[in-house]
Amino acid sequence: MALKYSRQREAIKEFMMSRKDHPTADSVYMHIRNEYPNISLGTVYRNLQLLTELGELQKIRVGDGLDHFDADTSLHYHFYCNECGAVIDMNMDCIREINDIASKTFDGIIESHNLTFSGICGKCIPKS
Amino acid sequence: MALKYSRQREAIKEFMMSRKDHPTADSVYMHIRNEYPNISLGTVYRNLQLLTELGELQKIRVGDGLDHFDADTSLHYHFYCNECGAVIDMNMDCIREINDIASKTFDGIIESHNLTFSGICGKCIPKS
DNA sequence: AACAAATCAGTAATGATTACTGAAATTATA
């Protein structure tokens, strides 16, 4: 039952911590393969899931149908570029009181909220 | 090139307008089958997509990995119940100025935002 | 070193969604 060390999991964690671009499982797989050429895609999925459950990663869904992962587990917002698909961190302060505001007109318990912006990112503006 | 009438599409539109619970394609399929026993799931997907492109529906992603659809195309927020999976409309006012606020600290064009709450809905509180 | 348990690589299965195909329905035209 105890968690055992695995070099693959360490590599995935290292890679995730070095990234600010919220990779998907497939993207992690592609990169880790440079270091571990015969790592399995299933191993990547399993460890991303495990690390998420351990609270070392957070799963991000920005509306493109893919699961993105983020080693920054603090509450912060994201931007999704409709042009290139990039997922970018927003610098703005989180609206912590919004759960309370929403609760006033809602019958139920609000535990969290997710705010995602979308549009065209700085790199894609010249092209469009 | 012109759009032609189809009773299946009308039925799907009618059904969607009668609903406030943001059905998925599969859910629409199950219900429409009462009226059209041999409608195809592909037809449902195609028409939901088409109606969305025509602006008669909006596609909603609340983080459960499924595409939900809503005949209310106005900007409004949703709640996702982690217990039963229900997608519920929020009554709160939209924060229209938030795109402008976010723009101040972001390099790019913010076209829209999506705010989704999650937790436990009123019906599920007694059970938990 | 030897054992038990977790993890792995590789592969198969799943579930949602999309694409394909020949038949049926709809609209336009004669």
Next chain:
DNA sequence: TATAATTTCAGTAATCATTACTGATTTGTT
């Protein structure tokens, strides 16, 4: 109203992301 042109359909196959399975390999413990 018959016919032709085009869209839409039902049914099925394919795709894509993700999850589950299996026997072999690693890891932590005695």
